[in-house]
Amino acid sequence: MxxxxxxxxxxxxxxxxxxxxxxxxxxxxxxxxxxxxxxxxxxxxxxxxxxxxxxxxxxxxxxxxxxxxxxxxxxxxxxxxxxxxxxxxxxxxxxxDLSEDTHSPVSTDESALSDAELQKLEACMGELEPSQRQAIHLAYVNGLSHQEVEAHMASPLGTIKSWIRRGLQSLQRCLSL
CATH class of the missing domain: 1.10.1740.10 (RNA polymerase sigma factor, region 2, helix turn helix motif)
Known part of the structure; x- marks a missing residue:
């Protein structure tokens, strides 16, 4: 689409x-x-x-x-x-709440994503490394800046940015299949 x-x-x-x-x-x-x-x-x-x-x-x-x-x-x-x-x-x-949502990697209202799209997103999120998944969750779901993710995860800023960038690239590849 x-x-x-x-x-x-x-x-x-x-x-x-x-x-x-x-x-x-x-x-x-x-x-x-x-x-x-x-x-x-x-x-x-x-x-x-x-x-x-x-x-x-x-x-x-x-x-x-x-x-x-x-x-x-x-x-x-x-x-x-x-x-x-x-x-x-x-x-x-x-x-x-800054803790990662363990029930669902991404929670949205039901009108935003179809069940199939949500299942695919959850499956793709599940394929990410835990550090990538958490960094993406904190940045895109909780809305934290990279610096705030750095402080929350106690990892260097460059590492946080790499986790997010590589995680998003993996998600994009997975979702396009």
Whole structure:
């Protein structure tokens, strides 16, 4: 779906096509909201983060670079950074449990991922090394910065960045099969 659907819609969005932008929103907003809600724990903050993220996506669609990742990854990083900003501003970090979720590697609302997609994601997460899985979980689910993951895991920053980068590459390969 990524290459055939999201990329052309983002290109049209960059050209100011509001219909393409609306379709891009319809295809991605549930997943992006689920990530923001997981990070922020408060629906009103997740709504704000996603609204701000889509405004930024509308204004910066032409800046997307295919060689640096998928359209959805680019969009999700915008939402994630906005959620991090809101976490810092509202000081909700104290409400976030930093322990890794042992029940499910990634918890999302049911509308965000189908059962099959969630099972595949969980299987792919299960194939990662424990350090990679925990670093990705802390960064992308709990919304911690690399420096905060470093402090939590008591490992050097370069190692944390490598675990996250290699883990995400492994996930991307696994999910594309």
């Amino acid at each position: 990524e290459h055939e659907t999201l990329f052309p819609l983002l290109c049209e969005t960059a050209n100011g096509n509001k219909t393409a932008f609306a379709e891009l929103y319809n295809l991605t907003s549930a997943q992006m909201y689920a990530v923001a809600l997981k990070m922020l724990k408060r629906p009103e903050l997740a709504d704000e983060a996603i609204q701000d993220a889509y405004i930024k996506i509308w204004h910066n669609a032409g800046q997307y670079q295919r060689g640096k990742g998928t359209v959805f990854t680019w969009m999700l990083s915008i939402a994630r950074y906005r959620a991090l900003d809101l976490m810092r501003y509202h000081k909700v970090r104290n409400e976030v």
